Amino acid sequence: MKKLFPFFLTGIFFGIVMYKSEAISWFRIQEMFRFDSFHMYGIIGSALGCGLLIMQAAKRGIIRDINSENIIAKNKEKGVYRYLFGGTIFGMGWALTGACPGPLYILLGSGYSVFIVVILSAMLGVLSYGLLKDKLPH
């Protein structure tokens, strides 16, 4: 069992960052899909740039976990259909709700209580996927 409190603190940090960066804003997501502003591309791009350095540092053992063991980032399963079709459906939902799963939670916390309905709907979507999984191409 991992110590859980540090994860709670990390979550608080993440929630504040996403709120203050406006990455949880429906209008920012619209700006992104309309290519009207650099803001979201700057956030994702700079996060990714740092992320690449972090992953390389982790692979070379420069960054290790708290037990000073190597961090292993799992490879994603090979495939095309699941990523393309699943990704497209998520993208449509992302544009509609203006939120990916992280922001769904953070918006709820910020006082937009109706987002509990969006989260429950997302769970219904996950449940439906679980029921249909074997019939879908992966």
Next chain:
Amino acid sequence: MLEILKNPWPWYISGPLISLTMVILMVLGGHFGISSTLRSICSILGAGRVAEFFRFDWEAQGWNLVFVLGAIFGGFLASHFLTANTAFTIHRDTIEALKALGISFQNEYLPTDIFNWASLASPKGILIMVLGGFMVGFGTRWAGGCTSGHAMSGLSNLQIPSLIAVIGFFIGGLIMTHFIFPFIFSS
């Protein structure tokens, strides 16, 4: 100091802080991938009785649920103690394009005339909140990840599947914004 924190944070601060979140999670023995928490919650609520997909060791992912609880609380804290006095700087063209669709920008994170409890009584509100949420859940699980799992963790780790998924995110988002929005909002 507090005034600086209260102002909107620029992208070149926010982006690196998001990757800092990712590295902290990795150092703590977790990883950055939020959509999988929806599957865990389904399992906790007993979805394992209807589908094999939900019979997995969700307790091993318990740390991620705690992380998400923290994120909810973080949103609460930021919205209570770190709200800016300045207006949002959403681009004029976006505001105009949305106004043409009947969506008004009122200096909020989202259009509050759509995202409210009363609008769940209208087909438009159900479409946006319920169908939209459904697609987020269904799509992320089919694709095996969302913005955090694929666009951040996966792309940082040079995973081709994640690149395909992110291309899919944008195909979907662009189709919805440019081709489907006019049908939903013109009525």
